[in-house]
Amino acid sequence: MVMNVINTKKVFFLLLTILFFSCKEKQQINIEEECIYQVTSHLTNKFRAPLLLPPTFPPPPNGKEYIYTTRDSLTSYMHSVNKFIRKKTIAFLPETFTTEKEYKKEKVKIIEECTNDKDLIRLFLKLEKNIELDINKIANSKKDSLIYYNEKHEKMLGKGFQDIDILLSFSNITFNKNYNKALLIVGVSYGRLNGFSMLIYLEKKHYHWEIKCEKILSIS
Numbered sequence: 001m002v003m004n005v006i007n008t009k010k011v012f013f014l015l016l017t018i019l020f021f022s023c024k025e026k027q028q029i030n031i032e033e034e035c036i037y038q039v040t041s042h043l044t045n046k047f048r049a050p051l052l053l054p055p056t057f058p059p060p061p062n063g064k065e066y067i068y069t070t071r072d073s074l075t076s077y078m079h080s081v082n083k084f085i086r087k088k089t090i091a092f093l094p095e096t097f098t099t100e101k102e103y104k105k106e107k108v109k110i111i112e113e114c115t116n117d118k119d120l121i122r123l124f125l126k127l128e129k130n131i132e133l134d135i136n137k138i139a140n141s142k143k144d145s146l147i148y149y150n151e152k153h154e155k156m157l158g159k160g161f162q163d164i165d166i167l168l169s170f171s172n173i174t175f176n177k178n179y180n181k182a183l184l185i186v187g188v189s190y191g192r193l194n195g196f197s198m199l200i201y202l203e204k205k206h207y208h209w210e211i212k213c214e215k216i217l218s219i220s
Contacts, residue, residue: 035179036131039202040170041139042209047168047188048088048144087142091149091160093169095130099185107199107217114201114213117181124174124183133170159192166190180204185217195220 104111104125111121135146149167153160161167169187176182182202189195201213 031179032175035175035182035204036173037134037137037139038204038209039173039182039184040133042202042211043170043186043200044090044138044168045141046211047186048090048142048166087144088165089145089147089163091147091153091164091167092133092135092138093167093187094148094150095132096170096172097187098128098130099171101125110199110215110217111183111201114199114215115181115183117176120174120176120181120183123176127172127174129172131172161189161191167195182209189220193220 108121108125111124115121135148138146140146147164149160149164153164156162167187167189171185173182173184180203182204183200185197185199187195187197196219197217199213199215199217200211202209203212204210
């Protein structure tokens with residue numbers, strides 16, 4: 001009888017321990033997923049439109065002289081502003097991408113210019129876990145059209161950029177154990193031959209992610 005009670009207690013504590021670690025692991029997964037979509041949402045909003053630059057005027061026809069008026073300037077500015085604020089079609093690669101270890105090792109010096117967190121850098125170098133992106137979880141305050149970039153776009157003339165404004169791709173996002181630092185590579189394309197890849201380091205302060213460092217890795 002005593003033996004049965006002892007065994008029952010052992011089983012109870014074993015089940016309790018399993019339940020505890022299971023809940024802790026699930027909580028960590030939920031925190032990581034929340035942070036992933038906070039970061040991707042923040043970066044999507046950042047890259048949704050190129051920098052708004054002052055408009056330029058075309059040369060007058062037939063080489064004639066022409067004095068541009070305030071009306072011309074306002075019209076040109078309104079055209080630029082409307083182009084900037086209009087709703088966009090933003091395409092995403094369906095999964096985060098894995099960067100070759102050798103490539104990441106080559107970029108260590110660049111990474112160290114952004115952060116001296118050795119543990120974060122170590123995790124970044126060894127992380128190889130891809131995840132599927134759920135675009136429904138990306139915050140879309142501008143009400144843009146968010147779609148997945150697929151084989152149909154790849155086969156189209158111009159790689160589908162006649163139908164989309166921006167193509168975004170995210171590497172696996174590395175977080176520190178407190179989930180208040182993040183490191184990743186982002187690919188941004190506004191056209192077939194108009195894009196770049198960038199290393200980005202972020203920190204979370206007062207529940208908001210802030211970009212602390214950006215380093216261009218390549219330009220196309």
